[in-house]
Amino acid sequence: MNRKVKCILQILLAACLSLYCYTFLHELGHAIVMLSAGAAILDFSILTSHVTAEGGNYTQLSQLLLHANGALLPVVCSFIFNLFYNKNSKSVFYHFFSYLAAVIPIASMIAWIFLPLSYINGKAPVRDDVTHFLDACPEGFSPLLVSAAAAAIMVMGIVFMVKKEIFKTATYVVKEIRA
Numbered sequence: 001m002n003r004k005v006k007c008i009l010q011i012l013l014a015a016c017l018s019l020y021c022y023t024f025l026h027e028l029g030h031a032i033v034m035l036s037a038g039a040a041i042l043d044f045s046i047l048t049s050h051v052t053a054e055g056g057n058y059t060q061l062s063q064l065l066l067h068a069n070g071a072l073l074p075v076v077c078s079f080i081f082n083l084f085y086n087k088n089s090k091s092v093f094y095h096f097f098s099y100l101a102a103v104i105p106i107a108s109m110i111a112w113i114f115l116p117l118s119y120i121n122g123k124a125p126v127r128d129d130v131t132h133f134l135d136a137c138p139e140g141f142s143p144l145l146v147s148a149a150a151a152a153i154m155v156m157g158i159v160f161m162v163k164k165e166i167f168k169t170a171t172y173v174v175k176e177i178r179a
Contacts (some may be wrong), residue, residue, distance in 0.1 A: 001004045004177055006007030006092075007092045007173070007176070007177045008090075008177065009095045010092040010093040010096065011092065011177075013092075013093060014092075014096035014097040014100060015100060016092050017094070017097060018096075018097055018099060018100035018101050018104060019100075019104070020046060021101065022074050022101075022105060022108075023046045023049055024046050024106045025073050025074040025077050025105075026049070026070045026071070026073070026074055026108075027044060027045075027046065027049065027050065027051045027070070028073060029069035029070045029071070029072060029074065030051050030066060030067075030069060030070045031044060031051045031053070032053065032069060032073070033062055033065045033066040033069050034053040034056060034066065035053075035134050036062065037056035037057055037058045037059075037062045037066075038055065038056045038057050039053035039054060039055050039056030040053060040054050040055055040056075042054050058153075058167050060136060060138070063136040064136050064137065066132075066136075067129045067130070067132040067133035067136065068129070068133055071105070071109070071111075071112060071129065071130050074104070074105040074108065074155065075105040075106070075108075075109075075153060077105075077159075078101050078102050078104075078105040079157070079160065081098070081101055082101065082102050082160070082161070082164055082166060084097055085098050085164045085165075085166055087164070087166075087169050088092040088159050088166075090105070092173050092177075095166075095170055095173050096173065098159060098166055098170075099166055099167070099169075099170040102157065102160075102161050102166055103161075105157070106153075106154055106157035106158065106161075107156075109131055109150040109151070109153050109154040110150075110154070111128070111129075112130055112146060112147070112150030112153075113150045113151050113154065114147070115131065115138060116130065116134060116143030116144060116146045116147045117143070117144075117147065119123075119131060119134045119143050120143055120144075130146070133144065133146070144160050146147075
């Protein structure tokens with residue numbers, strides 16, 4: 001098989017697998033909180049990106065965690081996975097999977113940065129985790145704190161990727177394919 005075609009197929013496989021893993025971890029994040037509140041999971045779907053549960057005894061804190069953990073669990077797992085990143089690996093699949101496993105959770109923070117601004121203006125999407133999180137916040141809590149925390153997570157993730165040379169290695173692989 002042609003080297004370029006093989007590289008492109010590995011990149012596509014890495015993209016599909018990383019999206020699947022992100023969705024699984026996102027929904028698992030919600031499910032963990034539901035189970036910890038004593039709820040029974042009725043449906044867990046990666047293809048339709050949802051988890052539903054029945055019952056449970058939710059406190060204000062568990063309500064907050066229910067909506068935030070969908071974003072936080074993938075970020076934490078990404079960080080742990082990429083702690084062991086090996087920039088010397090020769091695998092195109094490995095480098096792109098690692099790259100996307102870091103970028104996708106970090107990019108999900110964009111919603112947590114900008115939706116609180118929409119929330120302040122009364123224009124946030126009704127069925128979004130960020131909106132549900134802000135609805136569960138105590139009265140007087142500033143949505144801008146959520147934006148600031150998400151921005152900090154995003155910056156830390158980008159700095160981590162630069163220090164581990166995940167960006168550099170991924171761009172090098174792309175250059176090799178073009179050559």
